[in-house]
Amino acid sequence: MNKTIRGAAALACGLAAAGAHAQSSVQIYGIVDTGVVYVTNADAAGHSVTKMPSITGEFPSRIGFRGTEDLGDGLQAFFALENGFAPDAGTLQQGNRLFGRLAQVGLKGAWGAFTLGRQLNMTYISVLKADVLGPSIFAIGSIDPYLPNARSDNALGYMGNFGSVVVGATYSLGRDASNAGGPAATNCAGEVAGNAKACRQYTGMLGYETKAWGVNAAYDRMYGNAGASGGLTSSANTDTRRLVNAYVMLGETKVGAGVLARQTNAATARTESNLYYFGATHPFGPLVADAQWSRRDTRHSNDDVTMLVARLTYGLSKRTFVYTSVGHLDNDGASAVALDAGGTAGAGLSQNGVMVGLRHHF
Numbered sequence: 187m188n189k190t191i192r193g194a195a196a197l198a199c200g201l202a203a204a205g206a207h208a209q210s211s212v213q214i215y216g217i218v219d220t221g222v223v224y225v226t227n228a229d230a231a232g233h234s235v236t237k238m239p240s241i242t243g244e245f246p247s248r249i250g251f252r253g254t255e256d257l258g259d260g261l262q263a264f265f266a267l268e269n270g271f272a273p274d275a276g277t278l279q280q281g282n283r284l285f286g287r288l289a290q291v292g293l294k295g296a297w298g299a300f301t302l303g304r305q306l307n308m309t310y311i312s313v314l315k316a317d318v319l320g321p322s323i324f325a326i327g328s329i330d331p332y333l334p335n336a337r338s339d340n341a342l343g344y345m346g347n348f349g350s351v352v353v354g355a356t357y358s359l360g361r362d363a364s365n366a367g368g369p370a371a372t373n374c375a376g377e378v379a380g381n382a383k384a385c386r387q388y389t390g391m392l393g394y395e396t397k398a399w400g401v402n403a404a405y406d407r408m409y410g411n412a413g414a415s416g417g418l419t420s421s422a423n424t425d426t427r428r429l430v431n432a433y434v435m436l437g438e439t440k441v442g443a444g445v446l447a448r449q450t451n452a453a454t455a456r457t458e459s460n461l462y463y464f465g466a467t468h469p470f471g472p473l474v475a476d477a478q479w480s481r482r483d484t485r486h487s488n489d490d491v492t493m494l495v496a497r498l499t500y501g502l503s504k505r506t507f508v509y510t511s512v513g514h515l516d517n518d519g520a521s522a523v524a525l526d527a528g529g530t531a532g533a534g535l536s537q538n539g540v541m542v543g544l545r546h547h548f
Contacts, residue, residue: 212253219243220273221509221543223323225526227535240272241528242334243543244322244499244509247273248287257293264299265291280335281364281371287337298346298353305343307356308391309427310336312404315395316431316442318465319478321527323541324495324513326463326480328527330446331369332427336406338387339363340377352393352402361387361408367415368528374414383421384411401432410452417452424451439468458485472501482523489519505547512540 220243228235250268257263268287270279280286283304290303313333319325320334327334338358345354360376362385367373376385386409393402406427410418418425431444446461465478476497483490495513502508515525515537524530525537 209256210253212251214249214251216247216249216548217245217545218247218273218548219245219543219545220247221541223526223529223539223541225524225529225531225537225539227532227537228524228530230532230535232532232535235529238274239323239526239528239541240274240277241279242321242323242327243541244497244507244511244545246279246287246321246334247271250288261293261295263291263293279370280337281362281366281368283364286364286370290343292343298344301341301343301345303341304337304339305341305356307336307338307341307343307358307387307406308354308389308404309333309406309429311345311354312391312393312402312429313431313444315400316402316433316444317463317478318440318442318467318476319495319497322495322497322511323526323543324493324497324511324539325478325527326461326493328515328525328529329480329482329491329493329523330448330461331527333446334527335370336389337370338389339375341387350394350396350400352391352395354391356387356389358385358387360385362414365413372415372418374408374411374418376411378411381411381421383409385409385414385421397435399432399434402430404429417450417454419453422451423453424449426450439466441466457487459483474499474501487519489517489521491518491521491523492516493525507545508543509545510540510542512538514538 223239224236226234248270252266254262254264266288267285269285270287290301290305292301338361340360341356341358343356362372363375364371365373374385378384389406391404408425409421410423426449428447433442443464448459450457461482463480467476478495481492493515497511499507499509513525517534520533522531522533525539
């Protein structure tokens with residue numbers, strides 16, 4: 187027994203020494219965020235609903251693992267595994283994937299970072315600094331649910347920062363391998379022999395970012411295949427987004443704005459729309475106030491949407507926050523967009539909502 191203990195101790199010391207020599211590190215991190223939301227006109231009869239949301243609060247809940255290894259000469263290997271979960275019931279998010287938020291490995295150096303696996307694409311990254319509400323329960327992700335779910339399976343990615351210039355791109359061989367449904371699971375696995383376009387996706391971004399101001403432009407095109415949702419049931423069907431956004435710091439106040447032009451060439455119909463947003467955020471010590479206006483205009487239709495949201499977040503510590511969000515959404519025509527991400531709304535009805543929540547980082 188003593189020999190076994192000594193052997194295990196020697197092995198542990200050896201592994202620790204090897205890890206120290208390679209200068210590697212692994213970190214566990216996460217967010218748990220939930221609360222209670224109340225929304226009016228949640229169905230065609232005009233009933234209201236009170237619930238604990240499963241998709242997001244102020245931030246989607248997650249637990250992640252990331253690590254790096256120094257390979258010498260400024261080169262590093264790294265990985266990231268990030269699980270998204272719903273704290274109301276403890277279930278998996280992102281189409282029931284174990285690591286649906288991130289599952290990637292890569293190399294990085296002075297030339298940038300190259301990644302392989304399921305990863306954030308450039309549509310997600312390009313709006314991070316201009317969208318002051320981000321993936322909150324009441325935000326532009328309610329109008330275009332793809333935005334907080336802009337990830338690509340089977341993808342090759344590149345990100346480079348050269349001074350203030352930011353360049354990025356992803357290319358997916360099969361953009362969405364889950365068939366669980368919803369915006370994060372659209373049943374388009376791709377990698378089909380004899381069909382080079384089936385479920386392919388490419389995104390690109392070019393930006394100029396400083397602490398005082400910045401501007402980003404991005405392009406995103408996805409192809410369909412048999413069985414894919416959203417009417418993209420053939421590799422000839424496409425969904426294309428073009429984005430331009432900017433932010434500026436006015437003292438401690440950050441102002442962000444953007445426009446997203448979307449064109450779908452689906453089996454069911456061809457549609458075009460523009461999504462506009464304008465917001466600001468300002469800190470008052472441990473209290474942060476945000477507000478944002480957004481609107482989607484649809485061409486050849488009056489199915490438009492307008493949303494106005496305000497939010498207050500108070501930091502109890504560096505890791506724990508309480509917050510409240512209030513919002514109003516107008517559905518025009520036959521539009522049935524829900525104010526709360528993942529929620530429901532009666533067609534053509536306006537909605538009012540409020541959420542109170544608690545968020546903890548670890």
